[in-house]
Amino acid sequence: MHAVRLHAFGPADHLTYEETDDPAPGPGQVRIAVEAAGVHLLDTAIRSGVQGPLPALPDLPTIPGREVAGTVDALGPDTDPTWHGKKVVAHLGMVPGGYAELAVTDTDRLHEIPEGLDAAGAVAMIGTGRTALGILNFTTVTPDTIALVPAAAGGIGTLLVQYVKHAGGTVIGLAGGPAKTAAVEANGADLALDYNDPEWPAHARKFLAGRTATVLFDGVGGPTTEHALDLLGPGGLHLVFGWSAQGIDADQGPHLLDDAELARRGLTQEQVLGPPMMRKAGGDNPMRTLELAALDHAARGILTPAVHRFPLAEAAAAHRALETRRTTGKVVLEP
Structure with a gap:
């Protein structure tokens, strides 16, 4: 098969498209003929040699990627034969191997792709979609909601905008540059602003006309967060799920207000990724709970993921585009 391999940590050019052995499924596993593989910002950090939230960096050489969708083309021993030939999507967990024409995973990670959702859209929902719904578990969205969504043209931001609008709420979406703000507006945001414009907070206040968010x-952090926090009114909620403006290194963190400042502003602030999200999702397998919910929302048309497609052979270009914020929606590789 063809796959993208990483032989040494470093820049995107270290990702090489090459031939390698076909993987064989083990007991209770299937092999997937991959039609779409997800690219995550964490993938770019790992490629660079940054461990981030992972327990350890992968052994080299490695095939990056942990989200795949396609057709089951082979079964391992003691695997339910009804999986053969099905269109499936899976998050591989901490095991890499997604940037390839073939990938292997356990059957308990599989979901059938709902009718009307293609492989790229399914990949977007299995990772980005589950995170978006996990974040939304921390708030109740109503017609009275006024939401600020930085990085509103990104994979998660796109879905958050759609969800709030589906519930009848109001959305101010932020994005970098006119092309992205146009995409945010087309996605349904009530106001789309370019965070590169130093006057964006003033434009937001004019739109709010005395109201507060x-x-x-917040998946961005940095100066954008600082300005956005000033638009939250008493009783406002700051949900932190990333800090892309500050990098993904585990030694860095989000811009957080101290307890005294929170009390002065009358705000609640929560970091929602990791264990808090899993506890909120509930059930014996919280990740699967969120994955099922994400696929269901897509099947019912409540959420429609935005996808930025690259050929598998151009994984390096996909990484460079993601790192320099030149992508819209979920980045997906297609063999």
């Missing part, structure tokens, strides 16, 4: 969905 009720929730800030």
Whole structure:
């Protein structure tokens, strides 16, 4: 098969498209003929040699990627034969291997792709979609909601905008540059602003006309967060799920207000990724709970993922585009 391999940590050019052995499924596993593989910001950090939230960096050489969708083309021993030939999507967990024409995973990670959702859209929902719904578990969205969504043209931001609008709420979406703000507006945001414009907070205040935002969905951090926090009114909620403006290194963290400042502003602030999200999702397998919910929302048309497609052979270009914020929606590789 063809796959993208990493032989040494470093820049995107270290990702090489090459031939390698076909993987064989083990007991209770299937092999998937991959039609779409997800690319995550964490993948770019790992490629660079940054461990981030992972327990350890992978052994080299490695095939990056942990989200795949396609057709089951082979079964391992003691595997339910009804999986053969099905269109499936899976998050591989901490095991890499997604940037390839073939990938192996356990059957308990599989989901059938709902009718009407293609492989790229399914990949977007299995990772980005589950995270978006996990974040939304921390707030109740109503017609009275006024949401601030930085990085509103990204994979998670796109879905958050759609969810709030589906519930009848108001959305101010932020993005970098006119092309992205146009995409945010087309996605349904009530106001789309370019965070590169130093006057964006003033434009937001003019739109709000004396109102204040009720929730800030924050995956960015940095100066954008600082300005956005000033738009939250008393009783407002700051949900932190990332800090892309500050990098993904585990030694860094989000811009957080101290307890005294929170009390002065009348705000609630929560970091929602990791264990808090899993506890909130509940059930014996919280990740699977969120994955099922994400696929269901896509099947019912409540959420429609935005996808930025690259050929598998151009994984290095996909990484460079993601790192320099030149992508819209979920980045997906297609063999």
